Amino acid sequence: MYGKTSFFSFSGFALKYIALITMTLDHIAAVLLPYDSSLYTAFRGIGRIAFPLYCFLLVEGYLHTSNKKAYAGRLFLFAILSEIPFDTALFHFPLVTVPSALFSHQNVFFTLTAAFLAMWLMDYYWFKTRWTGFAWLAVLGFIAELLHFDYGLTGVLVVMILFICTKYRPDIPPIFRALLTVLPLFSPYSVSGICVVFAAPFMIFYNGQKGSPLPGDRYFPGAKYLFYLYYPVHLLIIGILYFL
Numbered sequence: 001m002y003g004k005t006s007f008f009s010f011s012g013f014a015l016k017y018i019a020l021i022t023m024t025l026d027h028i029a030a031v032l033l034p035y036d037s038s039l040y041t042a043f044r045g046i047g048r049i050a051f052p053l054y055c056f057l058l059v060e061g062y063l064h065t066s067n068k069k070a071y072a073g074r075l076f077l078f079a080i081l082s083e084i085p086f087d088t089a090l091f092h093f094p095l096v097t098v099p100s101a102l103f104s105h106q107n108v109f110f111t112l113t114a115a116f117l118a119m120w121l122m123d124y125y126w127f128k129t130r131w132t133g134f135a136w137l138a139v140l141g142f143i144a145e146l147l148h149f150d151y152g153l154t155g156v157l158v159v160m161i162l163f164i165c166t167k168y169r170p171d172i173p174p175i176f177r178a179l180l181t182v183l184p185l186f187s188p189y190s191v192s193g194i195c196v197v198f199a200a201p202f203m204i205f206y207n208g209q210k211g212s213p214l215p216g217d218r219y220f221p222g223a224k225y226l227f228y229l230y231y232p233v234h235l236l237i238i239g240i241l242y243f244l
Helices: 012-032 038-047 050-064 068-091 099-103 108-125 130-146 152-167 174-185 191-204 223-243
Strands: none
Touching: 012 038, 012 050, 012 068, 012 191, 012 223, 038 191, 050 068, 050 108, 050 152, 050 174, 050 191, 068 108, 068 223, 108 130, 108 152, 130 152, 152 174, 174 191
């Protein structure tokens, strides 16, 4: 399924670092850079790479986890923990004077939680009553739209497309699987909407290996939590920098 012997390939941890860096540039631009600057346009374009990679990693995580309940609980916990840092960075909480602004957009961990539950339910019903799985997908997508999760229904669909292609249609070549993943996020009307296609090569050249968080195949305890913690911490720092 994956190009494990490819000279040019990426491990799971490599994709995590790429997603982390591109996401950070995106948030720096969104909060700290002038909207009409070329650097803003460049950083926002680069930032479009992050979400498809996080969707890809979520699917890989779901397929390899030994404890789906703990995984889902972890995603939801960090969705809660990340909301105030998210509001601080994007809506300048607590100085915002319109409370409704805080409920107009929720952080991406809520989207990933909904998408994980959609995969879980689809997986359960796939060989039973498949349409029940699709019904749950519609419900969770509706919730994502109603509660203004980041990327909304589209975000949940991107994960589901990738999940079905990976688990139930492994005969689909990686290049088509990657294109099907980025297509719902593509838009020809903006630079950032076009740049989402640059996430595809990273998925295509994923080597199927977990990899290591440090050079030389070194590992450290709690490495996976670093990537969870980074999200609220970097948003909080960016929010503080905005105030300063």
